[in-house]
Amino acid sequence: MKNKILYFSIFNILLLSHLETFSSVNQTSVTSNKKVANSNIENSYKIYREAKSILINALPGEQLKAEKLLVESIRLNPKNIDAYIELSRLIQQQVSQGYRHPYELQKSIELITEANELDPNRPKALFAKADILYYSGQPKAAEDLYVETLTKLPDHLDSYIEKGRIFSERNPKESLLNIELALKKGANTDDISQSAATAISRLSKPNELGFALKEFALKYPDRWIWHKAALAFINIKNYNEATLCFEKAILLGNDVESRLQLSVMQYSLQNKNKVAIYNLNKLITTISKRKYISPSALSLVYAHLSMANFKDKNIEDASVSAIYSAETGNDNKQFYASLVSEYKKLNALYVLEGSLKYLIKEEPDYMLPYSIYGEIYRNLKKYEDSIEMYNKALALDNTKDDLFADRAITFYKNLDYTNALNDFESALKIRPHTAIYIYNKACMLALLGKKSEALQNLKLALIEDKKLIELARFDSDFASIKSDSEYSSQFASLILDDADDKLVATDTGSK
Secondary structure (H helix, E strand, C coil): CCCCCCCCCHHHHHHHHHHHHHCCCCCCCHHHHHHHHHHHHHHHHHHHHHHHHHHHHCCCCHHHHHHHHHHHHHHHCCCCHHHHHHHHHHHHHHHHHCCCCHHHHHHHHHHHHHHHHHCCCCHHHHHHHHHHHHHCCCHHHHHHHHHHHHHHCCCCHHHHHHHHHHCCCCCHHHHHHHHHHHHHCCCCHHHHHHHHHHHHHHHCCHHHHHHHHHHHHHHCCCHHHHHHHHHHHHHCCCHHHHHHHHHHHHHCCCCCHHHHHHHHHHHHCCCCHHHHHHHHHHHHHHHHCCCCCCHHHHHHHHHHHHHHHHHCCCHHHHHHHHHHHHHHCCCCCHHHHHHHHHHHHCCCHHHHHHHHHHHHHHCCCCCHHHHHHHHHHHHCCCHHHHHHHHHHHHHHCCCCHHHHHHHHHHHHHCCCHHHHHHHHHHHHHHCCCCHHHHHHHHHHHHHCCCHHHHHHHHHHHHHHCCCHHHHHHCCHHHHHHHCCHHHHHHHHHHHCCCCCCCCCCCCCCCC
16 A cells, blocks of 8 residues: 655645744744744754654654654754755655655655755755756756765765765775764764665675674764674674674664564574564564554564574464464565465474464455465365365465466375366466476376376476486386386486487377
């Protein structure tokens, strides 16, 4: 669902501001007016910084909250250029992400135009205008504006921040030099953290990156620099340093992403399951208090909590967490689906039984539970129940080749080779040239006594994937061909990878 953005036009924001000013007829003095104005300006920048912090945190569902704050910031102080520009960039970002229609770029242009009119010489507004020129297909004009602004105002705080960004990949040393100058001039680390991390990563070897980021973070404490340092330490398996860096990031306010990554590292890499469970539960409490975060964020955390409990052999708690992951997924089940995949790898789908029953009852049009029950029943050799579940899944979505293939395997295990063959053919109609489907089709044909067709399909499968040769060599499904003197030599030539032109159909019973 797309966010509804810009509840007020900039004109309305300014109008509201003026209405508030002229409605202050009961103010008793000019001093009182100044106090209110100063308070509004102070609150405007405070709200702007909150919005900027939210956007940098990059959490699901947060953009709507940040947008409301930026609109309120402009309402309180119609001269807050930073809020205009940040709101403009947010619109550009959402257009590029597909959350907004491209025509809404006009709103972004209007915001930048307003910012330029408020302060024609502010580099930040000019850089934002250059970005708009790029978006509108005028790269030469944009580049000229960048050069002109940087040449005219090279020592402005905005220019240092911008040079830190644009040089971060091409000239990382120059980038860091400008970042340090920006920080000394009063820049917030939120303005430079991404650029600094990029520049440092360009200058550092993988085994040195964590220490380089840590050194920078010690000098200029920033929650995202510490977070990236922790990730760099994970990459070189220095989990103690990673833990220290995550804890620093959490203390500085990165109490969602850093705590999540810390928890995942603890249960998946360190076998510190209990402390991971503690951190994940604490994270759930944190997210639950933040109304602007999408509920699907909870689904992600509950999925990790389920896995952490499973690793700690708390099967009942793992099952309950899986139910919560399903419940909080709402219309976004990607995290629950990933959890299903993990349990499938562990051959532990039984943990999901409660969540599957919940979904079938509460969301009967959601296909995944039926397909998973199909697999569970097949593993239990309840083939008729398995087929029934796959039938329900296919009734909801008959465009999934893997559903046909899975039902085919159940038919095969139930010795129903004809229906298995039909399903593998259906899977191939959706995904032609899939080697394993062609191979399994050859198996079904062999089991049905259609030896010539089986050999033809086996050859096609081996052309698609030579690795299947070893599987075919010992596959009992081809026993009838191996024992038939008429076909055994052809089979042998295929397995010996010498089948370019040797396969000739000799089944005179059919053409």
